[in-house]
Amino acid sequence: MPLRFWPRSLIARILLAELGAIAVVASLLPALMIWLLQQQMKRYQIQTLTEQARLIGDVTMTPAGTASVRLPSNLTQVYATAYDGRAYVVTDASGRSLTQSAFASLVPWQHVAREPRLRFFRIGTIVGVSQPIVRLGVPLWVIVTQDEAGPGAIIDDVARAFTTRYAPILLLILLLLPLVNSLLIRRLVLEVRSASLQAAAICSETLDIRLSERGLPLEILPLVRAVNDLLVRLQQSFQQQAEFIANVAHELRTPLATLKFQLEAVDQGEVRERLAGTVTRLSHVVSQLQALAALESTSLSLSDFDLVTLSREVIGELAPDILAQGDTIALQAPDVPLRVRANRTLIALALSNIISNATRHTPPGTAVSVRITNGPMIQVTDNGPGIASTDPAHAQLRYWRADNRRSDSAGLGLSIVARIMEVHRGAVAIENLHGAGARVTLRFPIK
Numbered sequence: 001m002p003l004r005f006w007p008r009s010l011i012a013r014i015l016l017a018e019l020g021a022i023a024v025v026a027s028l029l030p031a032l033m034i035w036l037l038q039q040q041m042k043r044y045q046i047q048t049l050t051e052q053a054r055l056i057g058d059v060t061m062t063p064a065g066t067a068s069v070r071l072p073s074n075l076t077q078v079y080a081t082a083y084d085g086r087a088y089v090v091t092d093a094s095g096r097s098l099t100q101s102a103f104a105s106l107v108p109w110q111h112v113a114r115e116p117r118l119r120f121f122r123i124g125t126i127v128g129v130s131q132p133i134v135r136l137g138v139p140l141w142v143i144v145t146q147d148e149a150g151p152g153a154i155i156d157d158v159a160r161a162f163t164t165r166y167a168p169i170l171l172l173i174l175l176l177l178p179l180v181n182s183l184l185i186r187r188l189v190l191e192v193r194s195a196s197l198q199a200a201a202i203c204s205e206t207l208d209i210r211l212s213e214r215g216l217p218l219e220i221l222p223l224v225r226a227v228n229d230l231l232v233r234l235q236q237s238f239q240q241q242a243e244f245i246a247n248v249a250h251e252l253r254t255p256l257a258t259l260k261f262q263l264e265a266v267d268q269g270e271v272r273e274r275l276a277g278t279v280t281r282l283s284h285v286v287s288q289l290q291a292l293a294a295l296e297s298t299s300l301s302l303s304d305f306d307l308v309t310l311s312r313e314v315i316g317e318l319a320p321d322i323l324a325q326g327d328t329i330a331l332q333a334p335d336v337p338l339r340v341r342a343n344r345t346l347i348a349l350a351l352s353n354i355i356s357n358a359t360r361h362t363p364p365g366t367a368v369s370v371r372i373t374n375g376p377m378i379q380v381t382d383n384g385p386g387i388a389s390t391d392p393a394h395a396q397l398r399y400w401r402a403d404n405r406r407s408d409s410a411g412l413g414l415s416i417v418a419r420i421m422e423v424h425r426g427a428v429a430i431e432n433l434h435g436a437g438a439r440v441t442l443r444f445p446i447k
């Protein structure tokens with residue numbers, strides 16, 4: 001779900017991303033800098049105080065139970081004043097001072113715990129270390145302190161070490177900024193690409209789909225909305241065309257039925273037969289127009305069914321008329337069911353149209369064969385004169401007629417078949433056989 005405050009403009013998004021990245025870096029760098037400085041100061045403090053405790057720990061015990069310390073000249077000067085809270089004390093297990101620096105009384109060394117290992121401690125602004133040692137079998141502790149409020153002795157070293165550590169981190173962050181920007185821009189490009197893929201997937205059967213506007217930049221929205229408006233107009237145009245064809249076909253059915261009834265009163269038999277044939281051909285055209293309108297306006301409902309059973313039903317309905325006009329029809333099918341997933345009504349219409357064409361456009365005595373094979377596939381073959389065209393595929397074109405003398409329809413039969421197979425993601429193949437006859441093959445997609 002997109003954020004409400006996220007801008008729709010592509011440029012604004014890039015600028016906002018840049019500002020966000022800068023804001024994050026600006027807020028994190030000071031905290032990181034302070035943390036690194038504190039860690040570095042603590043490390044140097046512990047290291048310096050531990051080294052001083054080691055030197056002070058080289059004590060000499062006296063018979064009176066006291067201790068004497070021989071310090072290097074530089075440490076002697078450091079502990080000769082109270083500057084920076086520098087002090088040291090050598091104590092025994094009872095906490096009694098055996099020896100201490102001149103200003104050790106100014107620091108709270110008595111509150112420091114004596115533990116069997118080196119311990120760093122902090123009391124207010126005073127920090128220090130407590131180092132255990134053993135002299136003449138007697139456990140002693142060397143306590144060294146420093147006032148953290150004025151660490152003048154180590155601040156230069158800390159600043160220098162911090163600079164060497166800070167520079168690589170800053171460089172790394174600056175190098176990461178272009179990478180972050182490229183990832184953000186890639187995300188925007190992917191949103192546009194997703195809309196393009198949606199548009200590419202829309203076909204005549206999915207005109208009700210609209211491109212999603214979610215997440216798209218403001219600059220792309222006019223194009224997406226224009227495509228959606230175009231889809232609306234296309235869908236309305238298809239619907240109006242289908243409704244017009246259906247209305248025309250419906251309006252023609254009643255007068256054709258009336259005309260057919262009135263022909264019964266015509267006395268001349270030859271004239272009556274000729275006119276009845278014309279009415280029959282017109283009725284066939286009307287039926288094809290209605291089938292075409294229904295195909296273009298209805299949604300595709302799929303189900304699993306047996307092609308063999310469907311073919312037997314279609315042939316059973318058409319067989320009386322085929323045999324009455326002197327033709328024959330046969331079915332070659334496997335003994336086991338051959339199931340497909342398709343619209344049963346439309347496939348029956350396609351098969352009926354192919355068989356009707358095979359008998360309608362051939363002379364009496366034509367043999368029609370319907371063969372069902374794995375694939376799945378249906379082949380309708382006749383031994384008639386074939387399709388009167390150098391390219392039989394032209395028969396799939398709507399309203400195409402190869403020979404006006406032989407055609408008694410509007411050239412819709414095979415175009416409807418081709419359209420039915422198209423919406424099922426199948427294929428139609430039309431070919432003239434060597435010698436005589438034609439073959440129409442319906443190939444169904446594999447489930």
